[in-house]
Amino acid sequence: xxxxxxxxxxxxxxxxxxxxxxxxxxxxxxxxxxxxxxxxxxxxxxxxxxxxxxxxxxxxxxxxxxxxxxxxxxxxxxxxxxxxxxxxxxxxxxxxxxxxxxxxxxxxxxxxx
Amino acid sequence: xxxxxxxxxxxxxxxxxxxxxxxxxxxxxxxxxxxxxxxxxxxxxxxxxxxxxxxxxxxxxxxxxxxxxxxxxxxxxxxxxxxxxxxxxxxxxxxxxxxxxxxxxxxxxxxxxxxxxxxxxxxxxxxxxxxxxxxxxxxxxxxxxxxxxxxxxxxxxxxxxxxxxxxxxxxxxxxxxxxxxxxxxxxxxxxxxxxxxxxxxxxxxxxxxxxxxxxxxxxxxxxxxxxxxxxxxxxxxxxxxxxxxxxxxxxxxxxxxxxxxxxxxxxxxxxxxxxxxxxxxxxxxxxxxxxxxxxxxxxxxxxxxxxxxxxxxxxxxxxxxxxxxxxxxxxxxxxxxxxxxxxxxxx
Numbered sequence: 001x002x003x004x005x006x007x008x009x010x011x012x013x014x015x016x017x018x019x020x021x022x023x024x025x026x027x028x029x030x031x032x033x034x035x036x037x038x039x040x041x042x043x044x045x046x047x048x049x050x051x052x053x054x055x056x057x058x059x060x061x062x063x064x065x066x067x068x069x070x071x072x073x074x075x076x077x078x079x080x081x082x083x084x085x086x087x088x089x090x091x092x093x094x095x096x097x098x099x100x101x102x103x104x105x106x107x108x109x110x111x112x113x
Numbered sequence: 114x115x116x117x118x119x120x121x122x123x124x125x126x127x128x129x130x131x132x133x134x135x136x137x138x139x140x141x142x143x144x145x146x147x148x149x150x151x152x153x154x155x156x157x158x159x160x161x162x163x164x165x166x167x168x169x170x171x172x173x174x175x176x177x178x179x180x181x182x183x184x185x186x187x188x189x190x191x192x193x194x195x196x197x198x199x200x201x202x203x204x205x206x207x208x209x210x211x212x213x214x215x216x217x218x219x220x221x222x223x224x225x226x227x228x229x230x231x232x233x234x235x236x237x238x239x240x241x242x243x244x245x246x247x248x249x250x251x252x253x254x255x256x257x258x259x260x261x262x263x264x265x266x267x268x269x270x271x272x273x274x275x276x277x278x279x280x281x282x283x284x285x286x287x288x289x290x291x292x293x294x295x296x297x298x299x300x301x302x303x304x305x306x307x308x309x310x311x312x313x314x315x316x317x318x319x320x321x322x323x324x325x326x327x328x329x330x331x332x333x334x335x336x337x338x339x340x341x342x343x344x345x346x347x348x349x350x351x352x353x354x355x356x357x358x359x360x361x362x363x364x365x366x367x368x369x370x371x372x373x374x375x376x377x378x379x380x381x382x383x384x385x386x387x388x389x390x391x392x393x394x395x396x397x398x399x400x401x402x403x404x405x406x407x408x409x410x411x412x413x414x415x416x417x418x419x420x421x422x423x424x425x426x427x428x429x430x431x432x433x434x435x436x437x438x439x440x441x442x443x444x445x446x447x448x449x450x451x452x453x454x455x456x457x458x459x460x
Contacts, residue, residue, distance in 0.1 A: 074327035076335050
């Protein structure tokens with residue numbers, strides 16, 4: 001039998017609903033909250049799906065990328081919208097690193113370089 | 114691309130398709146559709162009445178779409194003859210049968226198509242045509258079809274898998290999107306799909322890949338906005354349909370390794386409300402040779418209706434209204450999520 005090379009298994013995504021096996025009350029609270037978050041509101045469910053997809057890339061959650069790519073496509077988004085959402089996530093992630101360079105800049109100046 | 118039949122594919126056999134669905138369901142330990150209906154107190158599934166007569170006038174088509182559940186194409190020769198159409202008209206004249214829904218293939222390629230519509234029109238019943246759009250540009254003999262449809266107030270229902278070229282052409286063939294837009298503009302120019310017009314133009318959305326259709330109203334808004342802004346095209350309603358795991362879509366699922374995941378998804382998304390409103394309950398499907406089925410999908414799987422009546426020539430509404438609808442695992446395709454019917458979402 002081939003050795004498993006990753007902790008991540010696509011089929012485990014389907015088991016997400018089982019996480020309440022040992023702590024059902026907290027799991028229920030989470031899933032109720034989760035369902036409410038993704039319902040149509042001031043933002044449409046479709047917009048929320050794209051936000052989730054961008055965040056999934058930033059937090060590098062393979063399960064979330066799988067789920068929200070599918071969910072976005074089901075909600076009718078275009079490939080262009082998917083990739084723009086991913087780039088928004090990437091830009092914030094890259095920007096979050098670069099904006100800290102202000103601290104480096106300050107330090108360089110403080111050191112009188 | 115040629116049809117499964119022309120390629121000699123094993124999947125051209127309805128028995129083979131049903132065998133695959135049974136085997137995969139067993140392997141995944143998926144409940145039978147009948148058991149699922151029992152849980153929902155809907156078994157045995159019975160008609161609410163024959164409100165719609167859906168007549169498949171043949172498998173000949175000018176397109177060979179990747180997901181076609183009919184396995185239609187230019188190489189198919191099964192065509193309904195005029196005698197069988199006459200029998201359909203007798204059935205259509207029955208009180209309580211209100212709509213004629215003509216499908217194919219490309220139904221317009223049947224040589225008796227116009228005669229059939231003219232005769233049905235005289236009966237004063239609602240007439241729907243499942244038009245693939247590109248047939249309207251397929252040659253001189255089809256060019257005046259939009260005017261013909263308008264003259265008989267035929268409701269046009271046209272597939273357009275997406276409001277962009279890439280996905281549409283991937284499913285329906287290279288160049289189909291551009292020609293569909295041209296045909297839609299022609300229909301619009303006659304009043305089809307225009308607000309306050311009595312000429313109805315509805316579009317059918319079905320997913321291009323192995324995923325389900327999302328919310329119909331959201332999709333309809335997206336389609337309306339994009340088609341109007343980018344192509345100056347209008348339509349009335351969008352019907353969101355799921356792809357049925359049979360025929361060429363089954364082939365696509367098998368080739369992409371997505372069959373198991375797709376079936377699981379359909380079963381997980383089973384919706385009892387959608388199940389209560391499935392189209393087979395108010396529709397009778399007629400095959401090109403006059404055989405009767407509960408729906409167009411059962412027709413393609415050669416699952417003829419149960420009971421004494423087997424042909425449209427024997428049509429008896431009260432007997433047919435009390436029949437038991439035949440079920441198999443593909444029926445999950447109509448009951449997933451918001452449900453799927455020839456008229457779009459159910460729940």
